Amino acid sequence: MKKLTTSILVALFSVTIFTPTHVEASWLSKTWKKVEKSWNEAGKQSGSTGMSGTSTSAIRLPQRSEYPSRYNPGQIVGQRPDMQDLIIAGVPVGAQYSEIRSALGAPTEEKMYQPGVFGVRNIFMRYGGITYESVHGNFDRAGLITVVNRDAITYRGIAVGDSLEAVYKAYGRPTHINSRNDWFYGAFIWASDAKSGITFENDGEKVTKIRIINS
Numbered sequence: 001m002k003k004l005t006t007s008i009l010v011a012l013f014s015v016t017i018f019t020p021t022h023v024e025a026s027w028l029s030k031t032w033k034k035v036e037k038s039w040n041e042a043g044k045q046s047g048s049t050g051m052s053g054t055s056t057s058a059i060r061l062p063q064r065s066e067y068p069s070r071y072n073p074g075q076i077v078g079q080r081p082d083m084q085d086l087i088i089a090g091v092p093v094g095a096q097y098s099e100i101r102s103a104l105g106a107p108t109e110e111k112m113y114q115p116g117v118f119g120v121r122n123i124f125m126r127y128g129g130i131t132y133e134s135v136h137g138n139f140d141r142a143g144l145i146t147v148v149n150r151d152a153i154t155y156r157g158i159a160v161g162d163s164l165e166a167v168y169k170a171y172g173r174p175t176h177i178n179s180r181n182d183w184f185y186g187a188f189i190w191a192s193d194a195k196s197g198i199t200f201e202n203d204g205e206k207v208t209k210i211r212i213i214n215s
Contacts, residue, residue: 059165064177071190078175078187080196085185086212088145089130089152093214096141097122100132113139127151129160135215136193147210154198154210162207167200 071077086093091103101107104127111124113134123134125142129149132142153159156170167183174183175197181204186197193215201209 059168061164061168062173062177062183064179064181067177069179073191075190076187077190078185078197080187081185081198084155085198086196086214087155088147088210088212089127091132091142091145093145093212094141094143095132097125097132100125100142135213143213143215145212154212158200158207158210160207160210164200164202164205164207167207 083092089104091100095103107125107127109124109126110122113123123139125132129147129151131144131146131148133144133146134141135143147160150159150161154170158167158170164183171185174185175187176184178184181202183200183202184197185199186195188195188197196214197212199211199213200207201211
């Protein structure tokens with residue numbers, strides 16, 4: 001581009017040599033200023049384009065291979081999360097079914113358990129894409145909350161369908177990633193049912209299911 005512009009200027013300069021002396025002497029200097037301005041603008045544009053290309057960097061997400069495949073039996077891994085991270089739709093994990101009904105009204109679907117002498121109790125309540133259910137025989141409380149669509153978001157703003165990059169920005173590095181690539185944040189005792197935290201099931205890119213447990 002500069003070579004072409006320079007050739008044009010040489011031709012223009014040659015023309016000015018053979019023009020009558022009454023032509024304004026500042027014409028060539030004005031032309032030079034116009035060309036220099038176009039060069040500067042072109043340089044700024046290409047420079048800004050280059051910077052925009054180099055400033056964009058993808059976040060490197062944690063990988064399953066970076067975590068142990070097993071721990072010592074009975075080993076405690078991670079830390080119990082804050083209670084606010086164990087709440088969905090205003091209901092905390094471990095809430096009694098009567099409390100859930102008081103907070104959310106009649107469920108879309110529910111299932112009762114009749115253990116005989118213990119009476120009739122709830123073991124399952126569903127509200128759209130949110131399910132509250134008992135775990136390990138505790139029929140009074142919902143120890144597990146599962147979210148399968150965008151009917152609810154976590155305390156930190158993550159919903160089913162959000163990217164793993166969004167999860168990483170909101171929660172940081174997972175406590176553990178299992179063989180199914182589930183991202184878990186919280187605490188658990190290896191080789192036991194003791195677990196407290198939030199799991200983001202995913203397809204490798206986006207969240208497909210959210211599970212909050214306290215058992």
